[in-house]
Amino acid sequence: MGIVPQVRHPGLVDQLVEHVFDAVISGKLKHGSELTEEKIATDFGVSRTPVREAVRRLAEMGVLVVRPRCGLEVASFDADDLEQIAVLRAALECLSLRLAMARITDDEILALSHAADLCDAKLKNKDRVEVFRADSRFHLLLSEFSGNKHLADTLRRLDVKVQLCRMVFCASMKKIKSSVQCHRPLLEAIRNRDARRAERLLREHILQSVQVFEPSVSSRT
Amino acid sequence: MGIVPQVRHPGLVDQLVEHVFDAVISGKLKHGSELTEEKIATDFGVSRTPVREAVRRLAEMGVLVVRPRCGLEVASFDADDLEQIAVLRAALECLSLRLAMARITDDEILALSHAADLCDAKLKNKDRVEVFRADSRFHLLLSEFSGNKHLADTLRRLDVKVQLCRMVFCASMKKIKSSVQCHRPLLEAIRNRDARRAERLLREHILQSVQVFEPSVSSRT
DNA sequence: GCTAACACAATTGTATACAATCGGCATGCA
């Protein structure tokens, strides 16, 4: 369940995109790391052609920064980015929720509930990366239920940056837990079809996520 | 030795992206048209390599749709897309405006005013494409003044789709005029630092744009 | 000792060649 949509025969490009992105959000490639197309190509055992395409896609996503004739760099984020992204996310997800509340089915609420369960399960394993992945899945699922595919697409793109931020600003397990636990009351409000309460909870959940990360910052200039 | 050129090579890829996008939003390439990488390459007199990269970028932008082994297609939009994009745009631009109202300078308001002037000027020439371009510029300028670069980036992406929609749903000059004229009262509200009024005007302006196009389409099921 | 120019190397940009995949069409069989 990756970033790349379903493909019949996953080409090398898609595999490369997945691979590099995974390496970044799992911490194997730290922000600020330097790369070259050549290096990725030899590491993966393919030619530069598909690598090049993958690199461009990753740059478009905001995962890599291309510096002409100076190699590539894994993107980094500062506190401003973190806050700006949260504000944007809050607006988009709240819109998504408002739209969803008018049309969400019981089955869809059940699916959300399962996504929340998964978050809890991953939390028990104390695996940050997996918790983040599950959390993203929960939020993206909600965006699907808005019925607005352009909104869902926009949130998918934004989620990539959110995941990157999470790697840059590594939060304590305790804070992650308290953040993930916000899903429960939110789900309860959705089940009760209480749109106003649900929206308020979601907005607070997202804006608070900035506070979750802030303390452990060790940003580079 | 002579003077070192210092030419910032624009890159064939960028030129190709510009070229194809321009062809689409100027109507030279209609939505639904079929293409191949090869065709673009020979038309432009370059190899398939840069074309391929350009095509992928255009696909990412939503301008082209790649159909594996069946060529490319210029993206099309239906009435649902139009409405969904408008809803999304309204939310994002209103957020942008709220943020901007708290920090916009007199110089920036002047710049907005000039952008609005340009819209009027292009309107006098009755050149649809140029009016649309100027209108986009006005709205994107406002997004820049929000101070949130991720928001501005998101709106830039969305604007591509907006421009494409405008080509699919070609509106009457009269309707375009009435839409563009909404900029004046909006600017006046911004000048008066009346955030609430400005936001209301902007929201109405954007949501009405759906109505601007609707009549000229008969594909509504 | 410092500066400036030059050459080299690293990296990306582009072209060309070839392989793989899939849709369509014709053909053969029932």
Place this chain on the structure above:
DNA sequence: TGCATGCCGATTGTATACAATTGTGTTAGC
């Protein structure tokens, strides 16, 4: 005649080779 099947052409996917640009180190000159 209808359907299945296999071949062919069109298109994309990948590899390799080469050109162009630029950062950097070294050296020559002052």
